[in-house]
Amino acid sequence: MIKKIFKLLSIALVLCVLIAYSAKGSDFSTLKLSAVIASNDTVEVGKNIIFNVSSPQLVYPDEPVVYSWDFGDKSRSSKGQEVIHSFENTGLYHVVLTMKQKDEEVVVDRDVFVYQKLMVLLTDVSDQKETIQELTTEAIDKGIYIKLIDSYDSTTAFVSEESLSKKIVEEKNILGSAESIIMWTTRGSGINSLTRLVQERPEIKEILNDKTLIVISDENLGTLGRIMQSNFNIISPKQILLVRQYQLRNLIAADSVEDFIKSLIKGKAQYSIINLESSHVGLWNAISYLVNYAITKGIPSNTIVLLLMLPLIVTIITFIKQIIGFGTLGLYSTSIITLAFLALGLQAGLAIIVVIIITGSVFRKILDRFRMLHYPRMAIILCFSTLVILGLLAFGAWLDVNQIASIAVFPILVMTTMAEKFVNALSNNGYKVAPILMVETMTVSLICYELVEWQYMQTLMLAYPELILVLLLINVLMSRWTGLRLTEIFRFREVMKHAQEE
Helix, strand or coil, rough: CCCHHHHHHHHHHHHHHHHHHHHHHHHHCCCEEEEEEEECCCCEEEEEEEEEEEEEECCCCCCCCCEECCCCCCCEEEEEEEEECCCCCCCEEEEEEEEEEEEEEEEEEEEEEEEEEEEEEEEECHHHHHHHHHHHHHHHHHEEEEEECCCCCCCCHHHHHHHHHHHHHHHHHHHHHCEEEEEEECCCCCCHHHHHHHHHHHHHHHHHHCCCCECCCCCHHHHHHHHHHHHHHHHHHCCCEEEEEEHHHHHHHHCCCHHHHHHHCCCCCEEEEHHHHHHHHHHHHHHHHHHHHHHHCCCCCCHHHHHHHHHHHHHHHHHHHHHHHHHHHHHHHHHHHHHHHHHHCCHHHHHHHHHHHHHHHHHHHHCCCCCCCCHHHHHHHHHHHHHHHHHHHHHHCCCCHHHHHHCCCHHHHHHHHHHHHHHHHHHHHHHHHHHHHHHHHHHHHHHHHHHCCCCHHHHHHHHHHHHHHHHHHHHHHHHHHCCHHHHHHHHHHHHHHHHHCC
């Protein structure tokens, strides 16, 4: 019995060896010659570019291999696994590598664009994607390469700035070769991303020292120039040039930035140049100087914008409450919701505040069955609100929602305090009045959001922060208001009508 088992095991072992050997032989028989061309996709005319064979797969490891290169420019072919070549004319070239080993031969190709001028374009204007594509195509026909760094999927300026910053770091080598850097973005996210990177990475500043930064904008160039002065002081480029969108084609076609500026002067076009000579401080712009100084010292411009928006927000809320007569959960709560909308975006902000309100209402109703002190009960409600929001964020990440990763946590944590406000309103006013107050609070917050989200308003406040003094004066005048609110005139119109008749 033991001998039979031993024989069976011996036969099985021999079969396994034969199968393994045949499989190995099959692998050799199916092995094919292959390789990949490793090189840059673009190169400046007249500059050397390195081509080499990457990840070669050989049929016969011990046999020699012949590498023949055809660069598509009618030049002599080159031999070798790594070659250096330069193109004398602009255009798109089809580089072909022929790889031979014994009776095996394989052909690998790669396209390389040779440019006369290199420009970098930072953009997040998704509604102009077709126009930008047309510009890049037209530029290629003229031997100009425009490297596009975009953040089309960004929902807010904050998200766009974060996305552009990451992509610029990945493409920092190409910044050094670019003649100029063009920024066509919303709310200054392009220039702000560069400013942020210069503060975090000194090597970026060295790359931009001799560059001209060109900002495309439809805003008032004088106002925008005041804002950009702080960016110039941080980045320290050669200059910042502010131009209109319709000048973009002329900029691309110009031989140099200097020639483009001359054409702007000759054509009496709208433009503004920011450099060392454009900075001056006076008594009338002392607050502007403080804002620029804060940005220069590393405070993010988006933080400054939110801070400057707060006086405007509270003034609008005061006007709506004091003059019009809307009821809200308070000045502070309404302001916090508006600022959270600005930081998170309207859709994310609304979703989170609705979740907080529903969670607070449900758990308040559940905890009413237990006789608990006020503050422990509120702490429990806030804990559950946090868990629900965390679950929603995880669910969004599981669905691969791109905006989830860019949502700021701190505004969410601040918004969770609304659960306490709403629960207190339920306790004090009941389930009939509290929802109405919450709806009015949300309505006022949305009105404020639309006003302060207006790009012109943000630019105006950032360029002229002295307007805070005007807002102070407006609040002083509203503090002396003794007349009826507009809603009260509507509510008591019948009483006033009878009083006039008597």
